[in-house]
Amino acid sequence: MRNPRFVDDTITLKYGAGGSAMRALIEQVFAPGFGAVPGGIGLAQMDDGAAIPVGDQWLVITTDSHVVKPVFFPGGDIGRLAVCGTVNDLAMMGATEPLALTCAAILEDGFRRVDLERIWASIRTACEEAGTTIVTGDTKVMGRGELDGIALSTTGIALASRVVSDCGLRPGDMILVTGTMADHGLAILATRAELALETALASDVAPINGLVRVALAAGGTDIVAMKDPTRGGLASALHEMAEKSGVGILLDERAVPVSDEARAVSELLGIDPLLVANEGKAVIGVRRDTAAAVLEALRAHPLGRRAAIVGECLAERPGNVIVETGFGRRLLGEAEGELQPRIC
Amino acid sequence: MTANADRLEFRDPVRGAALEAALATHARALGRSPVSIMHVCGSHEQAIARFGLRAAFPPELDVMMGPGCPVCVTDVPEVDEAVALALQGVRIATYGDMLRVPGTSKSLADARATGARVDVVYGVIQAVELARACSEPLVFFASGFETTAVATAAVLRADPPPNFSVLSAHKYIPPVMEIVAEMPGSKIEGFLAAGHAAAITGWGVFERFVERHRIPVVVAGFEPLDILAALVRLVELIAAGTPTVENMFPRCVSREGNREAQRALWEVFAPQGGRWRGIAHVPNGNLRLRDEYAAWDARRRFDIDLDGLAGDAPPGLAAQCQCGDIMAGIASPHDCELFGRECTPDAPVGACMVSSEGACKIWHRYGGHPDLRQIQRRA
Amino acid sequence: MCLGVPGRVVTVNGSTAEVDFWGVIKHIRLEICDEPVVPGDYVLNHVGFAIRRIPPEDIGATLAMYDELLGRSRLDDLMAEDIRCELGAAGDDT
Numbered sequence: 001m002r003n004p005r006f007v008d009d010t011i012t013l014k015y016g017a018g019g020s021a022m023r024a025l026i027e028q029v030f031a032p033g034f035g036a037v038p039g040g041i042g043l044a045q046m047d048d049g050a051a052i053p054v055g056d057q058w059l060v061i062t063t064d065s066h067v068v069k070p071v072f073f074p075g076g077d078i079g080r081l082a083v084c085g086t087v088n089d090l091a092m093m094g095a096t097e098p099l100a101l102t103c104a105a106i107l108e109d110g111f112r113r114v115d116l117e118r119i120w121a122s123i124r125t126a127c128e129e130a131g132t133t134i135v136t137g138d139t140k141v142m143g144r145g146e147l148d149g150i151a152l153s154t155t156g157i158a159l160a161s162r163v164v165s166d167c168g169l170r171p172g173d174m175i176l177v178t179g180t181m182a183d184h185g186l187a188i189l190a191t192r193a194e195l196a197l198e199t200a201l202a203s204d205v206a207p208i209n210g211l212v213r214v215a216l217a218a219g220g221t222d223i224v225a226m227k228d229p230t231r232g233g234l235a236s237a238l239h240e241m242a243e244k245s246g247v248g249i250l251l252d253e254r255a256v257p258v259s260d261e262a263r264a265v266s267e268l269l270g271i272d273p274l275l276v277a278n279e280g281k282a283v284i285g286v287r288r289d290t291a292a293a294v295l296e297a298l299r300a301h302p303l304g305r306r307a308a309i310v311g312e313c314l315a316e317r318p319g320n321v322i323v324e325t326g327f328g329r330r331l332l333g334e335a336e337g338e339l340q341p342r343i344c
Numbered sequence: 345m346t347a348n349a350d351r352l353e354f355r356d357p358v359r360g361a362a363l364e365a366a367l368a369t370h371a372r373a374l375g376r377s378p379v380s381i382m383h384v385c386g387s388h389e390q391a392i393a394r395f396g397l398r399a400a401f402p403p404e405l406d407v408m409m410g411p412g413c414p415v416c417v418t419d420v421p422e423v424d425e426a427v428a429l430a431l432q433g434v435r436i437a438t439y440g441d442m443l444r445v446p447g448t449s450k451s452l453a454d455a456r457a458t459g460a461r462v463d464v465v466y467g468v469i470q471a472v473e474l475a476r477a478c479s480e481p482l483v484f485f486a487s488g489f490e491t492t493a494v495a496t497a498a499v500l501r502a503d504p505p506p507n508f509s510v511l512s513a514h515k516y517i518p519p520v521m522e523i524v525a526e527m528p529g530s531k532i533e534g535f536l537a538a539g540h541a542a543a544i545t546g547w548g549v550f551e552r553f554v555e556r557h558r559i560p561v562v563v564a565g566f567e568p569l570d571i572l573a574a575l576v577r578l579v580e581l582i583a584a585g586t587p588t589v590e591n592m593f594p595r596c597v598s599r600e601g602n603r604e605a606q607r608a609l610w611e612v613f614a615p616q617g618g619r620w621r622g623i624a625h626v627p628n629g630n631l632r633l634r635d636e637y638a639a640w641d642a643r644r645r646f647d648i649d650l651d652g653l654a655g656d657a658p659p660g661l662a663a664q665c666q667c668g669d670i671m672a673g674i675a676s677p678h679d680c681e682l683f684g685r686e687c688t689p690d691a692p693v694g695a696c697m698v699s700s701e702g703a704c705k706i707w708h709r710y711g712g713h714p715d716l717r718q719i720q721r722r723a
Numbered sequence: 724m725c726l727g728v729p730g731r732v733v734t735v736n737g738s739t740a741e742v743d744f745w746g747v748i749k750h751i752r753l754e755i756c757d758e759p760v761v762p763g764d765y766v767l768n769h770v771g772f773a774i775r776r777i778p779p780e781d782i783g784a785t786l787a788m789y790d791e792l793l794g795r796s797r798l799d800d801l802m803a804e805d806i807r808c809e810l811g812a813a814g815d816d817t
Contacts, residue, residue: 014690021690190747194470196771198748250719254357264745268728272394312721322716326357327364327568328396329716333709340440341466353786362793467770469752491727495770498754540727543767543775566727573789580795594788595781596727596767602757602775 048092051163058160060095065153074187075202079119083126084207086156091209092226095158104138104153130207167244168224174291175311176284178304180257185276186265201261206280211303218297225285233275235334237283238321248317252324257306269341354567363572368402370579377404380531382673384412385538386701393710395568408673414488415441415699417620422513423447426485428648430460437471438485440464441699448653468499475508483642487513491540494605497612511642514631518549525557534578539565539593546601550589558587565593622668667694670703677707727769732760
């Protein structure tokens with residue numbers, strides 16, 4: 001049911017939301033004519049990063065920009081988000097030992113120094129957790145009103161002996177998530193003053209390269225696809241994996257771990273947790289026989305305690321995700337643009 | 345946590361499976377197919393779609409959505425009033441769903457794109473807060489059925505700021521059930537009534553309907569067990585040929601309803617006949633501000649100039665839009681040529697594709713009625 | 724339009740109340756609630772207003788009603804019989 005004339009004359013907010021509109025924009029505007037990597041993974045694959053063969057290894061490279069509001073949110077800030085986003089994208093490609101990160105900052109005239117220092121301290125902490133550092137960067141300042149506060153852009157590079165794509169699924173493979181869903185996006189949404197909610201919900205933003213390392217150690221080449229469910233949530237990640245792999249996915253909604261706090265906020269706002277961004281989680285596709293071993297390895301790690309097997313791949317309905325609700329079944333949709341609360 | 349436990353009890357999968365089995369048994373026992381049941385609540389359709397209940401309904405049962413999406417049934421002239429005000433420079437606050445509903449030629453979103461001040465709010469309380477925070481006039485474009493209208497009424501009775509006013513597009517559901525039941529070719533054998541609206545009005549309001557049309561009405565809640573149990577009861581009543589009103593949502597609904605809320609509602613609003621988008625005239629279907637509240641009525645405070653909108657030709661696709669038939673339960677979204685092709689949530693032609701409670705929007709998001717029963721797990 | 728959600732009253736301050744929805748607190752207005760509420764009561768919230776006090780005894784009564792409905796149904800086939808046994812077992816835990 002895709003609308004063929006997808007990219008409008010003006011680029012509106014929905015094109016940044018991580019869903020089908022954004023993918024169409026990349027396909028139709030950004031990617032054509034660019035980015036082929038012979039023998040590797042390039043722009044056309046629209047994976048979490050690129051992988052360039054260098055000798056008998058792979059150079060994995062990824063880039064991200066961050067404009068989150070509010071800049072400081074429960075559980076983190078834009079600095080932590082920037083580092084973790086990039087470290088995690090590398091990890092999703094199978095590159096769990098980052099060589100280095102870059103960080104460019106664009107600031108608005110009037111940005112407070114104490115805030116900048118706080119963000120930088122947070123970046124330092126996140127780098128330490130991930131076992132990496134910032135080696136180069138850039139600084140720009142724009143006029144007041146020309147930029148909203150701060151924007152960060154990070155690039156990460158790593159070497160990997162094996163690259164994991166997001167398109168290697170086959171019917172029969174199992175789908176795992178490494179922990180609770182929807183914490184980040186709902187924590188951010190709940191800060192909106194007009195919603196008048198008081199909640200302890202916090203973002204899950206964290207570097208998960210260590211977690212992915214243990215999963216890869218347990219699963220080896222039986223881990224055939226990985227993706228981090230950021231904007232667009234688990235729904236977006238599963239749709240992409242299903243479409244690129246040419247399989248259907250049957251998702252058991254009851255098996256998807258969601259914290260009580262996140263469940264409460266999602267019910268109150270009328271937002272489906274499956275559509276909400278995560279910043280410290282991964283979706284992993286594993287060959288059926290190794291799924292239990294990978295699950296055990298994840299759960300033994302502090303960041304993977306709530307890991308769960310949530311679905312399986314089918315030959316039927318390629319590209320579709322079917323949700324088992326416990327009362328029936330439905331097709332999983334995708335977020336259309338920014339998530340709007342339905343309930344007051 | 346007790347509240348969690350209470351909620352979860354109405355999502356108990358064991359009872360759910362049993363109720364689904366009971367529903368299948370009863371439906372089969374009717375000995376004819378399909379048996380058409382209509383609900384008139386966007387939230388019911390949301391719940392049915394979200395829990396994938398249709399994949400579990402027996403094939404003999406056709407549970408249709410009627411005109412239960414308040415945004416979808418807001419008529420073109422009503423949208424035009426809001427758009428005209430916005431283009432005249434008046435600041436408008438509206439529900440997010442209403443922003444992109446097309447009027448004769450423009451939606452509020454279109455007006456905003458040309459510089460009009462349109463704010464999206466989550467409720468009337470937030471609209472009042474916006475009005476308090478500024479000095480210019482602020483008009484709340486109030487859509488929604490009686491459950492939402494009572495909130496607007498409460499706010500108007502509580503001394504809102506002088507710059508605040510209401511453009512009421514509120515609607516009242518019971519009259520439209522009469523219209524739908526009387527439509528030629530209507531095969532509806534039972535109605536599921538919306539539990540939250542009934543919490544306000546009481547289930548007594550349906551007694552006259554049942555007497556006149558000899559069709560059973562069951563009041564239903566919104567959890568999966570509530571919906572399934574209500575359907576089982578409704579099919580039982582259809583089988584027995586018993587036209588009666590039954591309340592399957594006693595924890596929230598009584599026969600008299602919420603007297604305090606009713607008092608507020610009818611003090612502020614008066615029922616008026618009017619067109620519902622695609623449905624034609626519904627006597628007493630619209631709620632308009634009474635004379636006592638004229639000071640807060642945007643229609644009386646402002647001189648709304650609709651002429652400016654008449655010149656633009658309506659979009660050509662609108663003629664093919666089947667929202668009216670879909671809302672009356674005569675057609676389903678798949679019957680519409682435009683569904684999923686020229687008409688999508690990104691590029692909606694009709695209101696049903698705009699609102700989060702519109703049948704077309706819900707079908708598009710949740711995948712309509714694909715037959716998902718056959719898919720097998722391997723494990 | 725919006726979905727009514729039930730929550731538990733924590734404190735009452737005149738015409739507003741702090742209501743707990745599974746651990747999330749929201750302030751709700753009480754002007755059009757059908758009955759006076761006290762902390763511990765459940766209310767149905769709709770667009771920031773309590774539209775009904777939910778008597779806690781009614782929750783159990785609703786479930787009993789559903790079970791009675793199931794008991795009345797002609798569940799002839801074996802699979803349904805299994806479900807009925809499970810249901811009976813589950814009922815003992817609540």
